[in-house]
Amino acid sequence: MAEQYDVVILGAGAAGMMAAIEAGKRGRRVLVLDHAKAPGEKIRISGGGRCNFTNIHAGPKNFLSANPHFCKSALARYTPQDFIALVERHNIAWHEKTLGQLFCDDSAKDIIRMLLSEMKDTGVVLRLGVQVQSIDKTFSGFRVATSDGMIDGANLIVATGGKSIPKMGATGFAYRLAEQFGLPLIETRPALVPLTLDPAQLESLSALAGVAVDAEARSGKTAFEEAVLITHRGLSGPAILQISSYWREGGDIRLALLPRVDIASLLKGARRENGRQALQTALAEHLPKRLAQFFAETAGLINRSLADLSDKVIDGFCSGIKDWAITPAGSEGYRTAEVTLGGVDTRALDSRSMQARDVPGLYFIGECVDVTGWLGGYNFQWAWASGFSAGQAV
CATH class of the missing domain: 2.40.30.10 (Translation factors)
Incomplete structure (x- = not known):
């Protein structure tokens, strides 16, 4: 017998955890799965270990995409000021470095602890070290076969990131899944790379x-x-x-x-x-x-x-x-690239909800989408904003 959830989220990174928090706030039964042993690994290493968690100047002009207008909705609905308010609510000290880049005073782990605390408060279930073996569309949603057993979700949010920094566990999983469900891709390449x-x-x-x-x-x-x-x-x-x-x-x-x-x-x-x-x-x-x-x-x-x-x-x-x-x-390639350019073609997604237009209940958020920010906290802001949008929609 498969476990039942309203929302299954693949990926316990910045976008996935934000989507989980928002869905959990709305009373949804949420499960987050990740093959890694710890959540938010790219958060942990970012900004020299202090996490450049947003940029106060973040706007559509700071992002690359085949459709430069796609990111406008999410970025407008969840702003840098919204995330700063969350950080301050958790009493995390921060500072502006240069060019609007905001960092934790102490450690990037403060941001991870904050997200885990928010997930716990909203009843989100987090399972780490779980391998996803297959995903199938069902009459009522999606069936996810994992190394821990079968899971049914009415909605599936894909937040598994891009190909950058494979030693952190990055793979092309999101792109393969998009192709499985007939979504087009924009050619990927390393970005923010020496x-x-x-x-x-x-x-x-x-x-x-x-x-x-x-x-x-x-x-x-x-x-x-x-x-x-x-x-x-x-x-x-x-x-x-x-x-x-x-x-x-x-x-x-x-x-x-x-x-x-x-x-x-x-x-x-x-x-x-x-x-x-x-x-x-x-x-x-x-x-x-x-x-x-x-x-x-x-x-x-x-x-x-x-x-x-x-x-x-x-x-x-x-x-x-x-x-x-x-x-x-x-x-230097994906080995040292901070992010991946290209990804799931935004023409296949609804810009307000991040839902696949032709596959109800399937969402793609964060780095795996063809929206790539500049260096300096912009990609985290896209993760928060796209995760918020999906979490509000499921």
């Missing part, structure tokens, strides 16, 4: 490994201004992770170093004050020393004194710093 360089490029930049600098990273018409880190594999840092969601193989990344600084004017000023100073020495007053050395060597101006350089030469030299073109070979 970019790699080919061996020749790595060799030319080998002396710069570990150097970080403020920059604007641009791909096409999209640009992000944050730190860029040069690594022994390629490019990383917040600006690179952001632009990686927009970059495509074969295209280049253009870096404008110190985008808010007029380096040419500073070098000309240094020339007036001390013309005997070497170019790389003057540049190292503003850029990391190794980077200053690299640009001077690349331009063939190493050890040239400022007095020997005309305005035209300085302007040309600085244009290379303000428009440094690099063509990545690829990305």
Whole structure:
């Protein structure tokens, strides 16, 4: 005899737990299943262990999707302020870091404890270490065959995430299930991920490994201004992770170093004050020393004194710093990607409820849906908002 629930939720991550809480508040009998041994593992490791749980600026403009309008309904119905109110109700101390990013003062585990407490208060049943073997549509809902036995649910919410960070247990389960029920997919790819360089490029930049600098990273018409880190594999840092969601193989990344600084004017000023100073020495007053050395060597101006350089030469030299073109070979892949781009096609889902249009009672939420946020708490806000929407609908 199968167990009976009003709502079965697959995935005890951010979206799944939020959906469970909202459904439980409405008196539904809710079961959450996860193959992991602990809930909220991606929450636990996020934000350096302090969980960047939302962003106060979160809005549709901060998300990528084949249908950029799809996320509007959920984001409007459950806002960053709503989640902040929940956090404060549980007396979790938090702070704003930069660019609207909110973090726990203490630990990401505070957020997990908060969600588990809310689930317990609403009567949600959580089972961990459970393997889902098969799912079938029935006359009254869905039958889920698990390693713990058969479960019947009038509604099924899929919150199993994307493919990113497989060592945390990520799989393509949600996509296979979507295909089983006839829902189309948007091609998936790693997002918010470091970019790699080919061996020749790595060799030319080998002396710069570990150097970080403020920059604007641009791909096409999209640009992000944050730190860029040069690594022994390629490019990383917040600006690179952001632009990686927009970059495509074969295209280049253009870096404008110190985008808010007029380096040419500073070098000309240094020339007036001390013309005997070497170019790389003057540049190292503003850029990391190794980077200053690299640009001077690349331009063939190493050890040239400022007095020997005309305005035209300085302007040309600085244009290379303000428009440094690099063509990545690829990305580090799902192994280090923070999220997955693409997923369940939003055309197959109702934007208010997250329910599959052609499969009543079936819902997809969170990262497995073709809605991908920027770096900085946006993907958590999508998890809360989409989970809230589904929880309010079942």
